[in-house]
Amino acid sequence: MSPKTIVEDDIDILVAGAGLGGTGAAWEARFWGQDKKIVIAEKANIDRSGAVAQGLYAINCYMGTRWGENNPEDHVRYARIDLMGMVREDLLFDMARHVDSTVHQFEDWGLPIMKDPKTGQYLREGRWQIMIHGESYKPIVAEAAKKSADKVFNRICVTHLLLDDAKENRIAGAVGFNVRTGDYHVFKSKTVICGAGGASNIFKPRSVGEGAGRVWYAPWSSGSAYGLMINAGAKMTQMENRIVLARFKDGYGPVGAYFLHLKTYTQNGMGEEYESKWFPGLQEMVGKEYLDPEVSHRTHRPIPTCLRNHAMISEVNAGRGPIHMVTMKAFQDPHLEEVGWENFLGMTVGQAVLWAATDVDPKNENPELTTSEPYVMGSHATGCGGWASGPEDVSPPEYFWGYNRMMTIEGLFGAGDAVGGTPHAFSSGSFTEGRLAAKAACKYIDDGKANGIVVSEKQIEDRKKEIFAPMERYRTYRNEIVAGTVSPSYINPKQGLDRLQKLMDEYCGGVTVGYMTNEKLLNICLKKLKVMEEDLECLAAKDLHELLRAWELKHRHRTSECVTQHTLFRKETRWPGYYYRGDAMKLDDENWHVLTVSRRDPETGEYTMEKAPCYHLIGEEEENQAIAAE
Amino acid sequence: MPTFVYMTRCDGCGHCVDICPSDIMHIDKVNRRAYNIEPDMCWECYSCVKACPQNAIDARGYADFAPLGHSVRVRREEEKGTISWRIKFRNGTEKNFLSPITTKPWGEYIPKLKDAAAPTKDMRDSQHLYSEPKYIRMDEGEVHTLESNGLKMKKGVYY
Numbered sequence: 042m043s044p045k046t047i048v049e050d051d052i053d054i055l056v057a058g059a060g061l062g063g064t065g066a067a068w069e070a071r072f073w074g075q076d077k078k079i080v081i082a083e084k085a086n087i088d089r090s091g092a093v094a095q096g097l098y099a100i101n102c103y104m105g106t107r108w109g110e111n112n113p114e115d116h117v118r119y120a121r122i123d124l125m126g127m128v129r130e131d132l133l134f135d136m137a138r139h140v141d142s143t144v145h146q147f148e149d150w151g152l153p154i155m156k157d158p159k160t161g162q163y164l165r166e167g168r169w170q171i172m173i174h175g176e177s178y179k180p181i182v183a184e185a186a187k188k189s190a191d192k193v194f195n196r197i198c199v200t201h202l203l204l205d206d207a208k209e210n211r212i213a214g215a216v217g218f219n220v221r222t223g224d225y226h227v228f229k230s231k232t233v234i235c236g237a238g239g240a241s242n243i244f245k246p247r248s249v250g251e252g253a254g255r256v257w258y259a260p261w262s263s264g265s266a267y268g269l270m271i272n273a274g275a276k277m278t279q280m281e282n283r284i285v286l287a288r289f290k291d292g293y294g295p296v297g298a299y300f301l302h303l304k305t306y307t308q309n310g311m312g313e314e315y316e317s318k319w320f321p322g323l324q325e326m327v328g329k330e331y332l333d334p335e336v337s338h339r340t341h342r343p344i345p346t347c348l349r350n351h352a353m354i355s356e357v358n359a360g361r362g363p364i365h366m367v368t369m370k371a372f373q374d375p376h377l378e379e380v381g382w383e384n385f386l387g388m389t390v391g392q393a394v395l396w397a398a399t400d401v402d403p404k405n406e407n408p409e410l411t412t413s414e415p416y417v418m419g420s421h422a423t424g425c426g427g428w429a430s431g432p433e434d435v436s437p438p439e440y441f442w443g444y445n446r447m448m449t450i451e452g453l454f455g456a457g458d459a460v461g462g463t464p465h466a467f468s469s470g471s472f473t474e475g476r477l478a479a480k481a482a483c484k485y486i487d488d489g490k491a492n493g494i495v496v497s498e499k500q501i502e503d504r505k506k507e508i509f510a511p512m513e514r515y516r517t518y519r520n521e522i523v524a525g526t527v528s529p530s531y532i533n534p535k536q537g538l539d540r541l542q543k544l545m546d547e548y549c550g551g552v553t554v555g556y557m558t559n560e561k562l563l564n565i566c567l568k569k570l571k572v573m574e575e576d577l578e579c580l581a582a583k584d585l586h587e588l589l590r591a592w593e594l595k596h597r598h599r600t601s602e603c604v605t606q607h608t609l610f611r612k613e614t615r616w617p618g619y620y621y622r623g624d625a626m627k628l629d630d631e632n633w634h635v636l637t638v639s640r641r642d643p644e645t646g647e648y649t650m651e652k653a654p655c656y657h658l659i660g661e662e663e664e665n666q667a668i669a670a671e
Numbered sequence: 672m673p674t675f676v677y678m679t680r681c682d683g684c685g686h687c688v689d690i691c692p693s694d695i696m697h698i699d700k701v702n703r704r705a706y707n708i709e710p711d712m713c714w715e716c717y718s719c720v721k722a723c724p725q726n727a728i729d730a731r732g733y734a735d736f737a738p739l740g741h742s743v744r745v746r747r748e749e750e751k752g753t754i755s756w757r758i759k760f761r762n763g764t765e766k767n768f769l770s771p772i773t774t775k776p777w778g779e780y781i782p783k784l785k786d787a788a789a790p791t792k793d794m795r796d797s798q799h800l801y802s803e804p805k806y807i808r809m810d811e812g813e814v815h816t817l818e819s820n821g822l823k824m825k826k827g828v829y830y
Binding site: 107113252393402 | 673691714718734738747756768776777780812817825
């Protein structure tokens with residue numbers, strides 16, 4: 042019984058994964074391509090899919106140029122220092138100069154944005170953040186995407202990108218399966234905008250059992266943005282730059298509004314301020330250019346997120362935990378108390394549940410904080426993702442190859458977590474990137490770049506066999522054993538995920554080893570991942586739900602491999618507090634002030650690593666400083 | 672807190688199955704009602720709880736760190752444009768919250784771009800997105816460029 046094949050032909054723009062990036066792409070594509078065929082393929086239901094499914098209580102990327110608050114370059118400098126210099130400033134500038142128009146549209150569409158009663162301006166949480174009542178953020182942007190798209194295919198797990206059989210290195214669509222019906226879906230398309238997500242659950246989580254679902258990034262963020270693009274042979278960048286989050290313990294409730302709006306602060310188990318005592322040592326590791334508490338005190342310059350993590354980790358390791366968030370003062374104000382709770386209900390309900398269950402009322406006691414397991418993504422305080430072209434009017438030659446947000450595969454575009462080097466885009470910036478990618482994709486088609494695409498029957502049939510193989514394997518070997526899950530001939534997706542998490546944790550700098558790794562450990566990691574890849578050929582799925590988990594695992598595995606290759610390549614500790622290279626414990630600007638770029642050869646599975654130059658946006662003032670320094 | 676479904680309230684309508692981002696709300700073949708098939712892949716996002724017309728779905732804190740005896744209930748009213756929450760602590764403390772979820776009638780203010788005036792060649796060649804430059808600053812100001820902001824891109828370390 043072979044699955045039914047359903048072909049959707051003549052698509053101009055296929056949006057693979059419709060979170061904030063994908064919905065932005067589908068929406069905008071209709072304006073520049075009014076006669077084009079726009080199709081969305083999404084593994085869940087676009088009304089509640091992606092990282093914003095649950096809602097948000099803040100939009101973390103808004104310039105406020107209309108009120109003279111910030112210019113795009115201010116945001117670039119902020120993201121640059123937060124990521125220890127390693128960002129794509131062309132892409133960041135481009136996102137920042139357009140993001141306000143996205144947010145103003147959201148307000149038009151009905152997204153409740155809080156206002157400052159005195160000024161009438163958007164209520165600021167911090168310099169870049171504005172506060173919203175965003176329970177329905179995702180349904181609202183999904184509505185916009187549905188108005189623009191010709192067809193929305195929900196519950197399609199996209200497993201592979203299709204490549205043109207006529208011209209090398211050109212996109213031709215994507216394939217996947219319907220998680221409900223089990224049908225095989227083929228999308229033949231002139232362009233693909235990859236809006237798929239980053240990766241949770243590739244490093245062993247701190248929680249065990251049921252609590253493993255309470256990861257910081259959504260459990261359905263399966264690294265598919267990376268799995269899809271790496272497997273097709275796209276170049277990736279900054280994949281070593283995983284992120285560790287300092288959050289409320291166990292529930293991983295957000296701390297942004299607490300720090301910025303409620304003015305709460307942290308202290309160690311003895312009630313002391315602890316951060317500053319770690320700064321001199323840290324300054325020795327990373328240099329004064331990256332950590333200068335005095336300058337940070339005087340100006341808007343932030344202490345990089347990873348370095349604040351480092352202080353917290355070190356303080357706990359020194360035996361002075363737990364770290365507390367001091368909420369008791371702020372929560373005496375009923376308005377601030379309401380903001381504190383609604384912040385969770387709007388985006389991390391689980392934290393409210395946990396506090397209710399443990400009788401933690403932040404009015405009466407200061408809740409605990411912890412640092413999470415690492416995550417791989419590209420839109421928060423980290424910039425993993427694909428190596429994408431920038432806009433023609435900003436990007437230097439090394440960063441530009443024809444179309445904004447196009448990857449190194451022709452006709453493959455990206456938005457959100459898929460684009461590397463663009464941290465701090467968050468929800469609004471990801472949607473904006475989708476819009477930019479959509480305009481460029483329409484231009485690519487109008488320029489005739491997608492003419493004459495051929496997809497062979499062989500490619501389609503080969504993928505079909507590959508996709509459904511785990512179900513076939515289950516049928517073949519299930520009766521070899523009496524019952525249960527222990528088989529000598531297959532592993533199930535959950536068993537595979539456990540193995541992946543354990544080896545990434547222990548060898549690639551997870552939480553149980555204090556985020557520490559080195560060259561020897563990373564080489565073992567690669568070896569184990571390679572053997573695991575062989576076992577992934579023996580994955581068994583007893584039903585369509587397990588088949589979904591099987592493909593998520595394959596995407597997570599490929600993401601992990603790429604992360605390990607990049608971590609091995611960058612021989613320095615660039616982000617103490619995210620991870621440490623024990624054999625190179627210092628930041629090394631002389632050799633590593635570069636972006637790391639990788640490509641996996643789809644034929645051989647071999648990785649090629651290279652260094653790409655890091656360009657910075659320079660204003661007059663910095664230019665003068667640089668000259669003076671020389 | 673993984674979700675669970677009350678046997679006496681669920682009528683097996685499948686709204687939760689349809690909306691769950693993690694594909695873990697399924698219909699039990701024997702009881703013909705929904706249940707959570709994979710609690711450790713549940714994010715407690717409450718999408719199913721909000722979508723259930725029978726209020727049959729609730730959440731119970733993750734067993735590995737949350738003690739019993741609490742509840743967080745929600746009611747999302749699309750027509751009213753509000754969401755209301757009731758939190759009950761293990762010790763009996765209760766807190767209630769009410770927030771707007773939209774300021775406009777659902778979907779009416781999102782334009783259909785197929786019917787918008789078609790973009791000109793100039794617009795296509797510019798850096799503008801739909802509704803720009805107007806929507807960037809809500810005035811006649813132009814989109815920022817390196818030139819307009821007195822910037823350059825330079826290779827190497829400059830700080």
